[in-house]
Amino acid sequence: MVSKKLWALRGDVALARKIPVAMTIAGVDSGGGAGIAADLKTFAALGVHGTVAVTSVTAQNTYEVRAVHDLPPEMVSKQIEAVADDLGIDAAKTGMLSNSAIIEEVAKTVKRYEFLLVVDPVMVAKSGAPLLRPEAIKSLKEILIPIATVVTPNRMEAERLTGVKIKSIDDAKIAAKKIVEDLGARSAVVKGGHLEGAYAVDVLYVDGDFRVFAVPRIREGCTHGTGCSFSAAIAAELAKGKSIEKAVEVAKRFVTLAIEYGSKIGRGHCPVNPSAWVDIPAERYNTLKNVEEALRLLLRYGEDIAPFVPEVQMNVVMALPARYARSLDDVAGVKGRIVRYGNTMKPAGEVDFGVSRHLARAVLKAMEFDPEVRAALNVRYDERIVEAAKKLGMVVSFYDRSEEPEEVKRREGATIPWGIEIAIKRVGSVPDLVFHRGDWGKEPMINIFARNAVEAVEKLLKIIKFMKSERGV
Numbered sequence: 001m002v003s004k005k006l007w008a009l010r011g012d013v014a015l016a017r018k019i020p021v022a023m024t025i026a027g028v029d030s031g032g033g034a035g036i037a038a039d040l041k042t043f044a045a046l047g048v049h050g051t052v053a054v055t056s057v058t059a060q061n062t063y064e065v066r067a068v069h070d071l072p073p074e075m076v077s078k079q080i081e082a083v084a085d086d087l088g089i090d091a092a093k094t095g096m097l098s099n100s101a102i103i104e105e106v107a108k109t110v111k112r113y114e115f116l117l118v119v120d121p122v123m124v125a126k127s128g129a130p131l132l133r134p135e136a137i138k139s140l141k142e143i144l145i146p147i148a149t150v151v152t153p154n155r156m157e158a159e160r161l162t163g164v165k166i167k168s169i170d171d172a173k174i175a176a177k178k179i180v181e182d183l184g185a186r187s188a189v190v191k192g193g194h195l196e197g198a199y200a201v202d203v204l205y206v207d208g209d210f211r212v213f214a215v216p217r218i219r220e221g222c223t224h225g226t227g228c229s230f231s232a233a234i235a236a237e238l239a240k241g242k243s244i245e246k247a248v249e250v251a252k253r254f255v256t257l258a259i260e261y262g263s264k265i266g267r268g269h270c271p272v273n274p275s276a277w278v279d280i281p282a283e284r285y286n287t288l289k290n291v292e293e294a295l296r297l298l299l300r301y302g303e304d305i306a307p308f309v310p311e312v313q314m315n316v317v318m319a320l321p322a323r324y325a326r327s328l329d330d331v332a333g334v335k336g337r338i339v340r341y342g343n344t345m346k347p348a349g350e351v352d353f354g355v356s357r358h359l360a361r362a363v364l365k366a367m368e369f370d371p372e373v374r375a376a377l378n379v380r381y382d383e384r385i386v387e388a389a390k391k392l393g394m395v396v397s398f399y400d401r402s403e404e405p406e407e408v409k410r411r412e413g414a415t416i417p418w419g420i421e422i423a424i425k426r427v428g429s430v431p432d433l434v435f436h437r438g439d440w441g442k443e444p445m446i447n448i449f450a451r452n453a454v455e456a457v458e459k460l461l462k463i464i465k466f467m468k469s470e471r472g473v
């Protein structure tokens with residue numbers, strides 16, 4: 001028997017640690033790009049517990065919807081009730097609702113529990129397939145939108161709901177205001193994914209005011225599931241107790257990242273990547289830690305390595321995983337490089353991103369050929385190092401800086417990628433070691449490549465140990 005007091009205590013503890021609960025009331029996209037899949041990934045990334053009421057099962061991929069099977073409306077409300085009666089729902093979003101019977105059932109159930117509701121008035125899939133029966137638009141307008149906290153139509157949906165032809169941000173404002181004032185929603189965001197222009201602009205109307213959210217339009221991104229992730233992100237933030245304005249602001253940043261770092265798969269519109277929101281910070285942490293560990297290892301063997309520190313000093317760098325590594329800012333290294341110090345070495349600054357140019361460019365080039373090879377270090381050119389690496393069975397390659405074409409010389413930062421590409425193509429894979437013998441005013445150099453920074457240092461230590469043993473020291 002648990003005493004009443006203990007129960008109360010447990011209740012308090014549970015309350016103090018309450019994990020927000022969000023729900024998605026939507027369809028299943030078998031391709032995992034949109035619908036429930038996108039919503040759950042979004043909920044997880046934003047730190048809320050995600051729950052589900054499936055409305056419809058679709059056989060779908062990135063380019064077409066092959067079949068749709070709607071669930072019986074009572075099955076939809078039973079799912080909502082089961083969750084609301086136990087875990088409680090702080091906020092929910094609706095996605096594909098398919099028909100008016102489901103819309104009526106959802107509206108009835110939501111009213112009973114009174115949680116915050118984001119209505120994404122999904123009508124057509126990104127591939128063009130209809131996801132809502134035309135006659136259901138009336139139910140959407142008359143019974144669901146009036147109980148919505150936020151409505152998130154895209155351009156076409158906003159036009160259908162309001163009759164306003166949307167060609168500009170001003171038109172979007174008129175439509176957003178109408179959804180609130182004429183249809184009775186608490187607020188509305190008219191999304192600009194389908195508008196023209198250099199910016200993707202969303203217009204929020206809440207409490208009599210407009211707020212415009214604009215980001216540069218991403219041209220090479222992935223857009224399957226943008227609307228789903230956006231509305232799910234708003235629901236997640238509302239579940240945490242954020243204001244409508246703040247929730248939309250977070251959702252905009254969230255979806256932008258998910259589009260930019262989308263999963264480039266499938267033949268149609270590739271799926272957004274809602275995990276980018278947590279993945280990128282996590283990978284940045286892992287990468288920094290690895291370079292720090294590599295630096296510690298280098299310093300531990302400082303006296304052995306110091307003789308190989310070049311005139312331009314040394315560095316050890318590591319890039320984010322290939323899907324997130326785009327520029328020099330995505331490569332971590334030692335700020336100011338690792339310098340010779342007496343008979344040992346010391347770092348000039350701390351480990352950070354965007355502090356290396358030469359080695360970082362070498363790594364970004366290597367990753368184009370082998371995404372697993374994310375790290376490199378440099379040491380002074382010494383023929384004994386090259387020979388030792390060969391004897392150890394490492395793959396060794398080189399390039400000749402005196403063969404660098406004029407037009408490569410003229411382009412800022414082009415020399416190293418040019419050379420590394422030659423060295424890679426020479427052996428048909430990313431080598432363990434690439435050297436060049438220098439040119440006028442250019443110091444000869446060795447780069448050691450590896451999957452991570454610690455491994456790069458380990459390769460160097462292995463070479464040095466072998467050299468020592470050969471000399472019989």
Ligand SMILES: Nc1ncnc2c1ncn2[C@@H]1O[C@H](COP(=O)(O)OP(=O)(O)OP(=O)(O)O)[C@@H](O)[C@H]1O
Binds near residue numbers: 194201
């Ligand atoms: N190319 C892009 N670059 C930047 N942001 C974009 C791009 N395309 C869409 N967005 C943003 O994504 C969010 C969703 O907008 P969109 O208009 O694509 O919704 P949707 O048509 O409902 O999407 P879905 O087809 O997934 O249902 C908005 O915040 C919009 O501004």
Ligand SMILES: [Mg+2]
Binds near residue numbers: 154
């Ligand atoms: Mg949509």
